[in-house]
Amino acid sequence: SITGLAFSPxxxxxxxxxxxxxxxxxxxxxxxxxxxxxxHGSEVAQxxxxxxxIMILSADxxxxxxxxxxxxxxxxxxxxxxxxxxxxxxxxxxxxSFAVSASRDGTLAIWDMSTGMTKAACLGHxxxxxxxxxxxxxxxxxxxxxxxxxxxxxxxxxQEAAILREGDLSSIPGRFMQPGTARKCAISPDGSYxxxxxxxxxVWDLNSGKKRINLIRTEAGIGETCAIAPDSSFFAxxxxxxxxxxxxxxxxxxxxxxxxxxxxxxxxxxSIVHCAVDGRTLIVSDVKTGSQT
Numbered sequence: 001s002i003t004g005l006a007f008s009p010x011x012x013x014x015x016x017x018x019x020x021x022x023x024x025x026x027x028x029x030x031x032x033x034x035x036x037x038x039x040h041g042s043e044v045a046q047x048x049x050x051x052x053x054i055m056i057l058s059a060d061x062x063x064x065x066x067x068x069x070x071x072x073x074x075x076x077x078x079x080x081x082x083x084x085x086x087x088x089x090x091x092x093x094x095x096x097s098f099a100v101s102a103s104r105d106g107t108l109a110i111w112d113m114s115t116g117m118t119k120a121a122c123l124g125h126x127x128x129x130x131x132x133x134x135x136x137x138x139x140x141x142x143x144x145x146x147x148x149x150x151x152x153x154x155x156x157x158x159q160e161a162a163i164l165r166e167g168d169l170s171s172i173p174g175r176f177m178q179p180g181t182a183r184k185c186a187i188s189p190d191g192s193y194x195x196x197x198x199x200x201x202x203v204w205d206l207n208s209g210k211k212r213i214n215l216i217r218t219e220a221g222i223g224e225t226c227a228i229a230p231d232s233s234f235f236a237x238x239x240x241x242x243x244x245x246x247x248x249x250x251x252x253x254x255x256x257x258x259x260x261x262x263x264x265x266x267x268x269x270x271s272i273v274h275c276a277v278d279g280r281t282l283i284v285s286d287v288k289t290g291s292q293t
Contacts, residue, residue: 120158127176
C-alpha cells in the first residue's frame, strides 16, 4: 500500500512512499510509473521533493532518512537519526537548507543539508512526536505530539518559540495520550493558520493562538491527514474512506471525493492526488469539480 504522496514542484510527477520499502516516481497525468528508488530497509513512511525538484527526501520506519538526487536516483546521503524510538515523520525546509526528523522518543532532530550532520535538537515535548513540518519561509518548524501540544521551534538553535495546547493533560499519567493519538499537523503557506489532527481537525489562528474551526471525525475526510492549498484558501482532509475539501475561513465543505488517504495537492492547487479505496491505485481529482482521472 502507498503510505505517502508528494508532487514535484512543476506538478508533472507524483512521488510515492510505500510499504514495499520503495520510493516511486509516477507521471501525474497518465499514471505511468517512471521508476523506483530502492535502498530503504523497511516501510517508507514519508516523502518530499525539494523546491527545485532535484532532490527527494524519504524516511522509513527504521529511522533512516535518505536524500536522493534526481533524475538519476543516486543516494546523496543516508542518515540514521540518533533517536531512541521510532522515527514518525520528516520534513524538508522550503529553502532546502535543513531537514527535520520527529520521533516517538519525544524529540526532533534538525539536519544541515549541506553537511548531512545534526545541527540542533528540539527538546520539550512530554510525549511521542507524531508529525512535523516547516513554515514556507523556513524561519521555524512546528511539531505535533501525543502530549496534545503544537510547538514552534527555531531551526537554527532548536529552541522552543511558542506553544499551543489542545487540552489539559495534567491529570493523565505521563501527561500524554496513547502513542498514535495525534496524527498530522500543517501550516498555511501565508503563515496565518495551522492545522492539527487527532480526534478532531482543528484550525488554529496563529495571530490569536485560538481555534477558529473544529471538525469532528464524523465529517467526511477527517481523521488521518491533510494538505493546505498554495494560496491558503482551502485545505484537503483524508481518512481511510473519503477525501474532502474544506474552506479555510469558515470550515464549510466544498467537495467530497471518492478515495482515501494519503493525499497531496498540486503546486497550483487545482488538483489533488490520493489513493483509491484499495490503497494502491493513484487517482488525480479536480479540486473544484471532483472529476477524477
